[in-house]
Amino acid sequence: MTKTNVMRLLESAGIAYRTAEYEYDENNLSGLHAAEQIGIPAEQVFKTLVTRGDKTGILVFCIPVDMELDLKKAAAVSKNKKVEMTHMKELLALTGYIRGGCSPIGMKKKYPTFIDETCILFDEIAVSAGIRGEQVILSPEDLARFTEATEADITKEMG
Numbered sequence: 001m002t003k004t005n006v007m008r009l010l011e012s013a014g015i016a017y018r019t020a021e022y023e024y025d026e027n028n029l030s031g032l033h034a035a036e037q038i039g040i041p042a043e044q045v046f047k048t049l050v051t052r053g054d055k056t057g058i059l060v061f062c063i064p065v066d067m068e069l070d071l072k073k074a075a076a077v078s079k080n081k082k083v084e085m086t087h088m089k090e091l092l093a094l095t096g097y098i099r100g101g102c103s104p105i106g107m108k109k110k111y112p113t114f115i116d117e118t119c120i121l122f123d124e125i126a127v128s129a130g131i132r133g134e135q136v137i138l139s140p141e142d143l144a145r146f147t148e149a150t151e152a153d154i155t156k157e158m159g
Helices: 005-012 031-038 071-077 088-095 117-121 140-147
Strands: 018-021 046-053 057-064 067-069 083-085 113-116 125-128 134-138 150-152 155-157
Touching (some): 031 125, 046 071, 046 088, 071 083, 113 117, 113 140, 117 140, 125 140, 134 140
Parallel strands (some): 057 113, 113 150
Antiparallel strands (some): 046 057
16 A cells, blocks of 8 residues: 555644555446445545635535535535536646545645535544545544534535
């Protein structure tokens, strides 16, 4: 296992974490696949979504892989009228990460970050380690503190 920038940042901040590897599948980019492989319930595995607010610009949202980002709620908590997903081709330039390996930790710039309030229901949650096929598992409090994230109700059921 190679040490990612995410792991180095957590270590330098003195934050405890463990890692879990999974087989990355180009044809199955759902986080449900990752959750299944690492043996953690889907509601404890968080995906990182990069959006653009009409007033504030780039925003980061971390939500459970079995949920969908509610764009209306996202706009409200971030003080925007409208929030849209960014284009996949912009992801690397904005964050330094590629799709399937985007982590809220260690992006190129410090963007306003929001994490779904359900994170506090768990002792630990998983987020991308910054590469495809690797997750870091840590306490939601540590993650929120490190990324200066705001906890908020930002999801809706998939479908």
